[in-house]
Amino acid sequence: MLAEFFHQLGVGGFWLAVWNTVSVAMLGLLLIVLIASPLALLIGLVRPVRESTWFVLEFLKPIPPVALIPLGLLLWGPSPGMKLFLIVMGAVWPLLTQLIYGLKEVNGISADMARSYRLGWWLTTSRLIVPSILPFALTGMRISASIAVVIAVVTEMIGGAAGLGQNIVVAQSAGALSEMYALILAAGLLGLLINAGFRSAQKPLMFWHPSMRQEGNL
Known part of the structure; x- marks a missing residue:
């Protein structure tokens, strides 16, 4: 197996297959960020939206992406579009859930202070909300990226992409x-590399966070 693995590293078809898997998985992750970020803000900050969408979200989350492969094949056939649809449907939930949890963790006293000083929407978002949800967002993105690769490989195996x-x-x-x-x-190594990449990006983005300072001291 190891001999064949190192042989595959020199085969152009292997790298083309890796690209077909990784490119669609990362494009799916980009779409997930674009979908989950504004949706989490609406759900987390607007109570009527939160109360009117919880049932739909809790209904959709348990549906396995593999169960949607027949629908994807019907709409797009064994194509990158089908794979992208399944990745978004299956991997959006960790990031969306983490973002909503992060919004719940925004310090109430800090929010009251921001309103008292009339910081405005932009300063409140950039100085208070974003730093509060960043640890949750990075965790959600790391989990969603790993799930996206898994869904991509499974979709290719079953759907023929x-x-x-x-x-x-x-x-x-x-x-x-x-x-x-x-x-x-x-x-498997591809999943490890993606996970390690997100972990390495987490340190410079969260150098100010207490967990990073404690890790550095250790």
């Missing part, structure tokens, strides 16, 4: 077990 998942199924069908396990190893 191009990527690492499709290559795994082709290798299994051809009886090339060493290649199959090498590609599975590559998918």
